[in-house]
Amino acid sequence: MSAVIESHNHDDHHHGPAKGLTRWLYTTNHKDIGSLYLWFSFAMFLIGGVMALVIRAELFQPGMQIVEPEFYNQMLTLHGLIMVFGAVMPAFVGLANWLVPMMVGAPDMALPRMNNLSFWILPFAFFILLSSLFMEGGAPNFGWTFYAPLSTTYAPPSVTFFIFAVHIMGASSIMGSINVIVTIMNMRAPGMTLMKMPLFVWSWLITAYLLIAVMPVLAGAVTMMLMDIHFGTSFFNAAGGGDPVLFQHIFWFFGHPEVYIMILPAFGIASHIIETFSRKQLFGYASMVWAMASIAILSFVVWAHHMFTVGLPLAAELFFMWATMLIAVPTGVKVFNWVTTMFKGSITYETPMLFAIAFVVLFTIGGFSGLMLAITPADFQYHDTYFVVAHFHYVLVPGSIFSIMAAVYYWIPKWTGNMYDERLGKLHFWLSFIGVNVTFFPQHFIGLAGMPRRIPDYALQFADWNMISTVGAFLFGASQILFLFIVLKTVMGGKKATSEVWEGSRGLEWTVESPAPYHTFTTPPKVN
Amino acid sequence: MNEGSKKTIKTLSFAVLGMFTFSFALVPLYNVFCEVTGLNGKIELRATNDKNIEIDNGRDISLQFVSHNNEEMPWTFKPSEDNIKIQTGKYHTATFYVKNTTNKTMVAQAIPSVAPSNAAAHLKKLECFCFEQQELAPGEEALLPVRLIFDDKLPSSINSVVLSYTIFDVTDYDNVELTQHSTNDHHGHDDNHHAQHEMEPSI
Numbered sequence: 195m196s197a198v199i200e201s202h203n204h205d206d207h208h209h210g211p212a213k214g215l216t217r218w219l220y221t222t223n224h225k226d227i228g229s230l231y232l233w234f235s236f237a238m239f240l241i242g243g244v245m246a247l248v249i250r251a252e253l254f255q256p257g258m259q260i261v262e263p264e265f266y267n268q269m270l271t272l273h274g275l276i277m278v279f280g281a282v283m284p285a286f287v288g289l290a291n292w293l294v295p296m297m298v299g300a301p302d303m304a305l306p307r308m309n310n311l312s313f314w315i316l317p318f319a320f321f322i323l324l325s326s327l328f329m330e331g332g333a334p335n336f337g338w339t340f341y342a343p344l345s346t347t348y349a350p351p352s353v354t355f356f357i358f359a360v361h362i363m364g365a366s367s368i369m370g371s372i373n374v375i376v377t378i379m380n381m382r383a384p385g386m387t388l389m390k391m392p393l394f395v396w397s398w399l400i401t402a403y404l405l406i407a408v409m410p411v412l413a414g415a416v417t418m419m420l421m422d423i424h425f426g427t428s429f430f431n432a433a434g435g436g437d438p439v440l441f442q443h444i445f446w447f448f449g450h451p452e453v454y455i456m457i458l459p460a461f462g463i464a465s466h467i468i469e470t471f472s473r474k475q476l477f478g479y480a481s482m483v484w485a486m487a488s489i490a491i492l493s494f495v496v497w498a499h500h501m502f503t504v505g506l507p508l509a510a511e512l513f514f515m516w517a518t519m520l521i522a523v524p525t526g527v528k529v530f531n532w533v534t535t536m537f538k539g540s541i542t543y544e545t546p547m548l549f550a551i552a553f554v555v556l557f558t559i560g561g562f563s564g565l566m567l568a569i570t571p572a573d574f575q576y577h578d579t580y581f582v583v584a585h586f587h588y589v590l591v592p593g594s595i596f597s598i599m600a601a602v603y604y605w606i607p608k609w610t611g612n613m614y615d616e617r618l619g620k621l622h623f624w625l626s627f628i629g630v631n632v633t634f635f636p637q638h639f640i641g642l643a644g645m646p647r648r649i650p651d652y653a654l655q656f657a658d659w660n661m662i663s664t665v666g667a668f669l670f671g672a673s674q675i676l677f678l679f680i681v682l683k684t685v686m687g688g689k690k691a692t693s694e695v696w697e698g699s700r701g702l703e704w705t706v707e708s709p710a711p712y713h714t715f716t717t718p719p720k721v722n
Numbered sequence: 723m724n725e726g727s728k729k730t731i732k733t734l735s736f737a738v739l740g741m742f743t744f745s746f747a748l749v750p751l752y753n754v755f756c757e758v759t760g761l762n763g764k765i766e767l768r769a770t771n772d773k774n775i776e777i778d779n780g781r782d783i784s785l786q787f788v789s790h791n792n793e794e795m796p797w798t799f800k801p802s803e804d805n806i807k808i809q810t811g812k813y814h815t816a817t818f819y820v821k822n823t824t825n826k827t828m829v830a831q832a833i834p835s836v837a838p839s840n841a842a843a844h845l846k847k848l849e850c851f852c853f854e855q856q857e858l859a860p861g862e863e864a865l866l867p868v869r870l871i872f873d874d875k876l877p878s879s880i881n882s883v884v885l886s887y888t889i890f891d892v893t894d895y896d897n898v899e900l901t902q903h904s905t906n907d908h909h910g911h912d913d914n915h916h917a918q919h920e921m922e923p924s925i
Contacts, residue, residue, distance in 0.1 A: 304727050347793075372734045380727040410738050414745025429749060432833050433792065433890030440752050444745060507839055 222306030231288025238280030245273040250667040266650035267335035274338025286459040296703040299383025304376035312369035319362035326352035342430035342441040371402035385721035397462030412448040446497035460597030471547035472539030473698040478531040485524035518568040545619030549600030560588030581641025607691035611709030614684040625673035632666025770846035777811030788886040822858035837884045844876040
């Protein structure tokens with residue numbers, strides 16, 4: 195195959211990356227851009243994590259100890275925004291960049307220059323958002339859901355910077371999604387039909403469609419806020435004929451598909467890893483695809499379950515309760531398939547597999563607490579308590595973030611050509627696993643006992659579990675420094691990886707050597 | 723780039739524009755949806771032209787009035803009667819007392835809401851102070867009338883209805899004519915009240 199490549203590319207610089215900083219600024223290579231996305235999201239993960247630790251440190255004991263309530267609210271808001279838009283979403287886009295072209299046998303993403311643009315506007319968005327910390331009136335303090343009128347009438351002046359930051363993030367996500375869809379729909383290797391695509395590709399195809407559908411709605415919502423604040427309109431202002439509840443409808447019309455955007459790629463990743471380390475073919479491939487598609491479609495008709503207490507009429511409460519519970523069916527199908535894949539498999543427990551199994555177990559716990567929250571009459575009790583915080587952290591931290599870590603351990607030998615340190619990897623897993631559960635499991639208890647979320651101080655009876663939760667948070671936070679160390683160590687060197695890397699690995703990305711050459715599949719492979 | 727890719731890009735770009743437009747279309751759709759179904763307790767902010775609504779043998783229901791002041795709206799605003807007995811299919815007039823307690827001319831807008839919300843679709847108004855803005859000079863007071871009727875299709879499970887009004891400060895503080903009264907008012911309205919209340923009601 196190399197002979198073919200030689201004859202097509204007579205310019206030498208096509209064979210490898212350029213040198214120096216400009217390589218990263220000007221690159222249109224999907225692997226470079228994938229790495230940029232992943233490093234960027236890791237940086238954001240650490241920044242958002244430090245904010246989480248400020249929150250947990252303040253909650254270590256009742257009473258105000260470390261920060262002012264105003265600053266606490268800013269930490270809370272930025273933590274949410276940065277983790278959602280800065281850590282989880284860019285990490286998945288980074289994985290998509292690295293893996294989708296290699297998995298479908300394409301030489302690169304379909305729109306390489308737009309790919310460069312969609313990455314390089316992101317640092318500016320977060321620079322704008324973070325710079326609001328140093329502005330008069332402080333950073334946004336209205337929670338990541340930025341409900342009007344808290345985010346319009348009562349917002350600090352920096353809200354305008356927040357709005358533009360969200361616009362830029364949205365533009366980046368939309369461009370990234372267009373790129374992924376065009377690549378998948380038009381650049382698959384001959385013979386790779388849709389129902390032969392690897393599940394990670396399927397999960398990203400569905401995710402990208404969700405992004406295309408809802409990111410413009412988010413852009414619309416913040417644009418309306420901008421107009422209410424600066425141009426005298428009254429979209430969300432009752433005095434001018436608007437309606438604050440309308441904001442919540444628009445926001446959650448974006449917001450609920452958004453939570454599936456943050457979990458569907460994780461489903462794809464878990465499927466690959468469980469299949470490989472069980473040394474069996476994945477059970478129920480087609481049902482996995484249909485389950486993801488159903489979850490995506492259902493995500494558009496459940497948004498008001500975030501709003502059960504705003505005064506919805508009975509019919510709406512019932513509809514959104516049942517529609518929400520319906521999602522448990524396709525999700526249950528997926529969990530069943532993962533468990534069945536492992537059943538009677540020759541399982542080995544390398545670090546990616548540990549993270550993937552923890553993902554299945556802990557994500558399911560988050561799913562169950564979601565089912566509890568879906569019960570409308572019960573939700574009136576749970577609404578805005580720490581139970582909700584425990585629920586969505588269970589689906590996002592040991593859900594999305596564990597899957598991202600699993601993916602990094604699973605594919606890093608392919609990216610760097612080196613095996614990671616298995617001993618350290620396992621240590622990282624166990625520290626994270628214990629840290630996550632110690633942090634978030636007690637939050638179920640204090641939530642059910644009535645502790646409200648988004649407060650810097652609390653009643654004395656919640657003190658013990660909060661203290662334990664804070665200890666867990668610092669353990670989890672510290673173990674991510676170990677993760678950084680492991681990744682750096684792997685990039686620098688280590689045991690050389692083979693092409694297959696894992697015994698029983700399936701898929702086109704394992705047919706190229708490790709590390710993957712700068713250009714892969716310049717001639718499309720043939721899929722049986 | 724092949725033709726297929728170009729076509730996909732075009733389709734997706736239209737989808738993005740379409741969804742952005744859709745987010746703005748949600749605003750009127752939401753209002754129409756709420757008005758048609760009466761969800762959200764939303765009432766039409768215009769006089770009814772329904773002539774055949776009056777009947778003689780309506781049933782008795784109780785109507786409660788509630789008044790709220792939005793944010794720091796300083797006016798006195800309260801119903802003349804808290805609770806009245808009325809019949810469906812018959813017009814009734816109620817009044818609200820309002821007084822501008824400040825030393826500057828202010829403009830207010832009242833926004834109604836009905837509970838239970840499924841009564842909203844059956845409440846019709848011939849006349850209401852909420853149809854227009856109210857301007858009061860310093861210290862001026864007024865009795866604001868609302869003339870209303872419940873049609874006879876009001877669900878039989880509803881025996882008591884709450885009609886609530888929230889009064890909003892919509893004074894245009896950038897307008898010199900209105901603000902000249904407040905030149906001596908040092909603790910008066912600050913800048914953050916400017917932006918949000920400039921707009922005329924869109925309904």
